[in-house]
Amino acid sequence: MEKREEERKTHVKRGLWKPEEDMILRSYIDTHGEGNWADISRRSGLKRGGKSCRLRWKNYLRPNIKRGGMTPQEQDLIIRMHKLLGNRWSLIAGRLPGRTDNEVKNYWNTHLNKKSSSRKQNATESVEASPWVDKPVMSTEVRGSHGGGGGGGEGEEDTTTTWMEETNFFARIESPLPLTAHHNPDTLLFDPSFAFTDCFPLL
DNA sequence: AAGAGCTCCAACCGCGTTCTT
DNA sequence: TAAGAACGCGGTTGGAGCTCT
Numbered sequence: 215m216e217k218r219e220e221e222r223k224t225h226v227k228r229g230l231w232k233p234e235e236d237m238i239l240r241s242y243i244d245t246h247g248e249g250n251w252a253d254i255s256r257r258s259g260l261k262r263g264g265k266s267c268r269l270r271w272k273n274y275l276r277p278n279i280k281r282g283g284m285t286p287q288e289q290d291l292i293i294r295m296h297k298l299l300g301n302r303w304s305l306i307a308g309r310l311p312g313r314t315d316n317e318v319k320n321y322w323n324t325h326l327n328k329k330s331s332s333r334k335q336n337a338t339e340s341v342e343a344s345p346w347v348d349k350p351v352m353s354t355e356v357r358g359s360h361g362g363g364g365g366g367g368e369g370e371e372d373t374t375t376t377w378m379e380e381t382n383f384f385a386r387i388e389s390p391l392p393l394t395a396h397h398n399p400d401t402l403l404f405d406p407s408f409a410f411t412d413c414f415p416l417l
Numbered sequence: 418a419a420g421a422g423c424t425c426c427a428a429c430c431g432c433g434t435t436c437t438t
Numbered sequence: 439t440a441a442g443a444a445c446g447c448g449g450t451t452g453g454a455g456c457t458c459t
Contacts, residue, residue, distance in 0.1 A: 230428075231428085301448065315447075319448075323426095324425050
């Protein structure tokens with residue numbers, strides 16, 4: 215096992231993808247379909263690992279990928295969803311058509327994180343501590359079973375249901391303004407027009 | 418003009434979960 | 439049932455391009 219790992223590391227190509235590699239991967243997937251990434255990496259002739267192929271496809275080559283800056287609506291949704299779910303990037307991205315988890319994560323880390331932390335600072339000056347303040351309903355430690363699973367596909371909906379059950383999500387949101395500082399109109403969920411179904415239209 | 422510092426994003430890594438044999 | 443393979447996730451890093459001095 216270690217030997218194979220060693221071999222993989224030394225023989226697998228890394229770094230930025232070249233346009234030719236993109237073309238190869240795209241045309242291979244066009245004809246054979248996606249999935250079975252290890253096989254794709256072997257048969258396509260690309261000297262890339264399966265993981266790398268999958269990532270490239272998912273984050274860049276897949277049809278309907280939206281490029282370019284986030285719209286204010288998207289920004290807003292990300293902020294809200296992050297407040298709700300924490301760093302569950304794939305779930306958040308699942309509600310933003312054409313956006314990938316990687317993109318959302320990068321966007322958060324580079325743009326919104328700063329914004330929100332400066333906001334947070336303002337907020338804490340005026341807001342009394344509440345058990346809900348700045349604690350996402352779905353923090354990363356509640357991650358019992360994330361996505362995962364070969365062949366399981368995305369399965370985000372199922373996962374969502376599961377964690378909601380696990381964390382007694384709806385019991386929590388039934389209490390008045392449960393999720394965050396009531397006192398801070400600037401924060402996420404206080405917006406009266408905000409509906410939970412905005413984030414979970416499937417429910 | 419140049420080089421130092423910074424920003425941002427693509428890609429990698431390690432880990433947990435699920436599937437397959 | 440156990441072990442290994444495959445997959446998906448979030449965290450982190452590297453480097454290209456931009457800005458500042």
